[in-house]
Structures are given as structure tokens and as C-alpha cells.
Amino acid sequence: MEYIGSFLIFLGVIAFVISAIGLIRMPDTYTRMHIGTKSTTMGTFLIVIGVIFLEPTWILKLSLIAFFILLTNPLSSSVLARAIHRDGSTLKSDAMKEDQL
Amino acid sequence: MFEVSITLLSIALLLTLYRFIKTTTLADRVVAFDVLGIMSISLLVLLSLSFQREIYLDIALVLALIGFLTTTLFGRYIEKGL
Numbered sequence: 518m519e520y521i522g523s524f525l526i527f528l529g530v531i532a533f534v535i536s537a538i539g540l541i542r543m544p545d546t547y548t549r550m551h552i553g554t555k556s557t558t559m560g561t562f563l564i565v566i567g568v569i570f571l572e573p574t575w576i577l578k579l580s581l582i583a584f585f586i587l588l589t590n591p592l593s594s595s596v597l598a599r600a601i602h603r604d605g606s607t608l609k610s611d612a613m614k615e616d617q618l
Numbered sequence: 619m620f621e622v623s624i625t626l627l628s629i630a631l632l633l634t635l636y637r638f639i640k641t642t643t644l645a646d647r648v649v650a651f652d653v654l655g656i657m658s659i660s661l662l663v664l665l666s667l668s669f670q671r672e673i674y675l676d677i678a679l680v681l682a683l684i685g686f687l688t689t690t691l692f693g694r695y696i697e698k699g700l
Binding site for chain 1: 623627
């Protein structure tokens with residue numbers, strides 16, 4: 518039980534470190550937002566589930582935190598992506614040639 | 619046992635803070651600020667485990683509840699102005 522929890526927490530922290538490195542390495546704002554939203558959601562989920570394994574009596578507050586992260590994180594990133602697109606930012610990578618929005 | 623995880627998460631937070639300071643556009647800065655908020659939620663959860671204090675989870679819960687409002691407000695500001 519304890520080893521599973523510690524391993525999940527470590528995986529979540531690794532996801533956060535990859536997210537921070539990608540935030541520095543990525544070329545433009547859209548890709549930075551991509552890595553700044555998905556991997557942080559996954560990292561928070563893994564850490565919260567690992568802490569639930571280690572301390573089962575805190576399950577109510579921890580599941581509330583996970584629920585609100587799951588609810589609010591895609592909302593803020595979607596609002597921000599729409600705002601950046603309407604502001605006129607352009608992609609630097611060659612991944613998307615035509616404007617699909 | 620959790621010291622390694624907390625240290626790695628602090629290093630990730632410092633890297634994000636470097637991105638937050640060393641950038642030119644407003645949108646990049648708002649993205650980095652969003653990531654900083656989510657990372658501090660996870661750091662509070664890990665610190666509550668390390669110090670064995672359940673009260674830190676309340677702060678993390680409040681941050682998870684109202685942290686996205688900043689990003690939404692900045693998105694509205696970038697889109698339409700005040």
C-alpha cells in the first residue's frame with residue numbers, strides 16, 4: 518500500500534518536472550499551453566491518488582481537490598486558447614498549416 | 619521518503635518561475651502563472667502529507683476552487699480589454 522502510494526507520487530512529480538522542462542523548451546504559446554495543461558492535470562491526479570493510498574482518512578478533501586482540478590483546468594485553458602487566437606498569435610511550428618479555428 | 623519528491627517538485631516550480639520571469643508576451647506569462655498555481659496545489663498536498671497536518675488541504679482546496687478565475691480573467695482581458 519505504502520509503496521504503491523509513494524510510486525504514484527513519484528510518477529506525478531516526474532510529470533510535473535517534464536511539464537516545467539517543456540514549458541521552457543517549447544517554441545510558441547500554443548504548444549506551451551498544451552504541455553502546461555495536460556501534464557499538470559495528470560501530475561495532480563497521480564499525486565492526489567498516491568496521497569489517498571498513504572492516508573485513507575483524508576479521502577473526502579483529496580477527492581474534492583481532484584474533482585475541482587478536473588473541472589476548472591480545461592475551462593481556463595480553453596478560455597486562454599480562444600483569447601490568444603483572437604488576439605492574433607501565430608504558430609511557429611509546421612504542425613498546422615491551415616487555420617482550423 | 620517524500621523529501622525527494624518535494625525537492626523535485628520545488629525544482630520544477632523554480633523552472634516555471636524562470637519561464638514566468640524570462641518571457642516577453644503576456645500570454646506566455648499567464649500560461650506560466652496557471653502552471654505555477656497548479657504546482658503549488660500539489661506542493662501543498664505533499665507538504666500536508668509530510669507534516670501530517672490536514673489543515674493544509676483546506677488551502678489547497680481553496681486554491682483549486684478559485685485559482686482558475688485569474689486565468690479566465692486574464693483571458694478575457696487579452697481578448698476584449700477591460
